[in-house]
Amino acid sequence: MRDREKVRETLQACLKNGNFMVGFLILLSVLLVALFSEQIAPYGYTEQLVGGKFSPPSAEFWFGTDELGRDVFSRVVAGTRITLWVAFIGATLELVLGVTVGLICGYFGKWIDRVFSFLTDLTWCIPGTILALAVVTLLGKGLTNSVIAISLVSWASYARPVRAKTMSLKNMAFVETGTAFGESSFSLMFRYILPNVVPSLIVMVSMSLPATILSTTTLSFLGLGSQAPSPDWGLALSKGIDYIGTAPWLSVFPGIALVYTVLGFNLLGEGLRDILDPHMKSQ
Amino acid sequence: MKETLLSLEHLSIDYKIKGGYLSAVNDVSMDIRQGEIFAVVGESGCGKSTVAHSVMRLLSGGNAKIEGKILFDGRDLMICSEKEMEAVRGKEIGMIFQNPLDSLNPVYTVGNQVGEAIMLDRVDKQEAMRRAIKLFQDVKMPDAQERADSFPHELSGGMRQRVMIAMMLSRDPRLLIADEPTTALDVTIEAQILEIIKELKEKRNTAILMITHNFGLVAEAADRIAVMYAGEVVESGDVFEIFENPMHPYTRLLMKALPRKTKREGRLETIDGSVPRILDKKPGCRFANRCPYAQELCRSRTPGETTVGETHRCRCFLVSGEHASSGKGA
Numbered sequence: 001m002r003d004r005e006k007v008r009e010t011l012q013a014c015l016k017n018g019n020f021m022v023g024f025l026i027l028l029s030v031l032l033v034a035l036f037s038e039q040i041a042p043y044g045y046t047e048q049l050v051g052g053k054f055s056p057p058s059a060e061f062w063f064g065t066d067e068l069g070r071d072v073f074s075r076v077v078a079g080t081r082i083t084l085w086v087a088f089i090g091a092t093l094e095l096v097l098g099v100t101v102g103l104i105c106g107y108f109g110k111w112i113d114r115v116f117s118f119l120t121d122l123t124w125c126i127p128g129t130i131l132a133l134a135v136v137t138l139l140g141k142g143l144t145n146s147v148i149a150i151s152l153v154s155w156a157s158y159a160r161p162v163r164a165k166t167m168s169l170k171n172m173a174f175v176e177t178g179t180a181f182g183e184s185s186f187s188l189m190f191r192y193i194l195p196n197v198v199p200s201l202i203v204m205v206s207m208s209l210p211a212t213i214l215s216t217t218t219l220s221f222l223g224l225g226s227q228a229p230s231p232d233w234g235l236a237l238s239k240g241i242d243y244i245g246t247a248p249w250l251s252v253f254p255g256i257a258l259v260y261t262v263l264g265f266n267l268l269g270e271g272l273r274d275i276l277d278p279h280m281k282s283q
Numbered sequence: 284m285k286e287t288l289l290s291l292e293h294l295s296i297d298y299k300i301k302g303g304y305l306s307a308v309n310d311v312s313m314d315i316r317q318g319e320i321f322a323v324v325g326e327s328g329c330g331k332s333t334v335a336h337s338v339m340r341l342l343s344g345g346n347a348k349i350e351g352k353i354l355f356d357g358r359d360l361m362i363c364s365e366k367e368m369e370a371v372r373g374k375e376i377g378m379i380f381q382n383p384l385d386s387l388n389p390v391y392t393v394g395n396q397v398g399e400a401i402m403l404d405r406v407d408k409q410e411a412m413r414r415a416i417k418l419f420q421d422v423k424m425p426d427a428q429e430r431a432d433s434f435p436h437e438l439s440g441g442m443r444q445r446v447m448i449a450m451m452l453s454r455d456p457r458l459l460i461a462d463e464p465t466t467a468l469d470v471t472i473e474a475q476i477l478e479i480i481k482e483l484k485e486k487r488n489t490a491i492l493m494i495t496h497n498f499g500l501v502a503e504a505a506d507r508i509a510v511m512y513a514g515e516v517v518e519s520g521d522v523f524e525i526f527e528n529p530m531h532p533y534t535r536l537l538m539k540a541l542p543r544k545t546k547r548e549g550r551l552e553t554i555d556g557s558v559p560r561i562l563d564k565k566p567g568c569r570f571a572n573r574c575p576y577a578q579e580l581c582r583s584r585t586p587g588e589t590t591v592g593e594t595h596r597c598r599c600f601l602v603s604g605e606h607a608s609s610g611k612g613a
Contacts, residue, residue, distance in 0.1 A: 174387050174388045177380060177450075179372065180377070181450065182454075195388075195390040195391075
């Protein structure tokens with residue numbers, strides 16, 4: 001009964017928030033495309049010479065065809081899955097690493113905090129892309145490796161705020177109550193402190209996902225991420241750049257798809273921040 | 284005499300501060316017996332909460348230097364490992380805090396919190412929730428069943444303190460430490476909470492260590508008391524004995540500062556000054572600079588503990604007979 005009321009209240013807040021709704025609808029469309037990409041795409045993304053090389057956008061080939069005569073529309077649709085997969089894996093890795101380190105630093109303090117905070121600061125002071133390039137070179141090319149590389153670089157953006165929040169929550173009376181109750185440090189961290197960080201975390205995730213997607217795309221663009229014939233948008237952009245003068249549709253459409261998705265995440269994040277974290281409300 | 288459950292032996296606690304140590308508790312000894320309410324009374328800053336927290340080993344690690352023994356049921360809690368302490372906290376010794384407003388986890392319903400607490404003793408979820416609601420009824424929570432689904436911010440201060448007590452009761456500890464349990468509550472709720480605590484003592488034979496600055500509360504509930512001043516126990520004994528026959532000048536002044544039914548005219552008396560911060564341990568009585576009877580002797584030597592009656596002990600030269608005016612029966 002009361003739960004239902006709460007849900008309704010939150011839903012109403014969401015419906016009233018323009019940013020959230022637009023972002024939500026964009027991402028919903030992206031998600032649907034990803035789920036039903038086989039049904040939507042008229043051709044397979046590796047199918048060559050379906051209609052001649054470099055044919056411009058037309059009624060049959062909405063986004064035109066590329067240098068191998070593949071349907072660009074089918075490839076953009078197939079690429080949606082890759083992008084969402086990157087977002088999901090990237091967010092999970094970053095969260096697990098960042099939150100764990102942040103909680104441990106904030107909770108235990110002392111030398112543990114010093115050591116891990118030093119590591120966190122270290123990842124901050126090297127430009128992200130360069131560090132990611134180094135990691136990818138170590139791990140080897142490939143999409144999964146480049147996501148891992150990006151996560152290893154950007155977990156620090158979670159660790160810092162989580163650490164700060166943990167430090168202030170640790171001294172709250174309810175954590176002392178938990179201690180007085182015989183709860184272990186583990187339980188205090190994950191059952192008492194973490195749930196109170198979650199609202200800020202949701203916002204942080206939706207705000208940093210676009211960065212993860214863009215960084216992974218960058219790596220693919222540089223040839224270190226996805227390898228041909230993958231329909232990865234970053235890869236498509238980098239291949240299309242050679243023909244930008246003669247066949248701009250090769251790179252323009254994957255680019256638009258990328259902007260559309262990233263915009264969706266950004267708007268959703270901004271909306272969520274307004275709904276969940278009123279203290280940080282944007283003007 | 285009832286069996287001693289908790290005994291503090293020559294407990295001294297110093298907080299590390301910039302440029303030295305602050306003596307928060309000095310040479311405190313007391314025994315708390317099974318099934319009694321033992322009250323520690325004193326002004327703000329006299330070290331009473333520090334004593335309570337030290338029993339649970341809740342003082343923040345590096346900053347407090349603790350000496351002496353804390354014996355719980357014969358076991359020295361000072362030398363227990365952190366793992367052993369986890370088993371003692373909650374299960375053997377429960378604690379309720381001064382401010383029930385922030386003492387509950389804001390993200391879980393109160394029923395859930397108490398339920399989780401019960402599940403620490405390996406009880407399945409349904410049984411735990413059933414017991415939680417039973418406990419809410421025990422602490423006289425109105426509409427126990429529905430209130431269990433409330434979040435802490437939806438409850439009043441009194442109800443939250445009831446939740447706290449229910450939570451601590453859920454594991455049936457042998458000793459309950461109540462650190463200013465009613466300070467944040469109004470007088471009617473205070474009386475009800477006190478009733479619950481007294482009932483607890485009678486029905487479950489729980490020992491209760493009550494920390495308070497409220498003499499009224501002490502008179503109402505406690506069996507024995509210890510009066511603390513600037514980190515030391517200045518007087519201790521049976522509650523009736525202390526109220527009828529206070530010996531230490533500090534206790535007497537405190538009694539005079541209490542509103543009484545019999546005395547209707549004039550303002551209440553006050554004690555000038557405040558509890559001093561003791562930075563270095565010099566000999567001398569810590570109350571000397573506020574004491575109307577203070578003499579040279581009081582400033583140069585530390586008074587020892589004198590046994591007055593069977594249970595009554597006091598730390599003052601007036602009582603020990605070394606004071607110049609002690610003959611006049613001050």
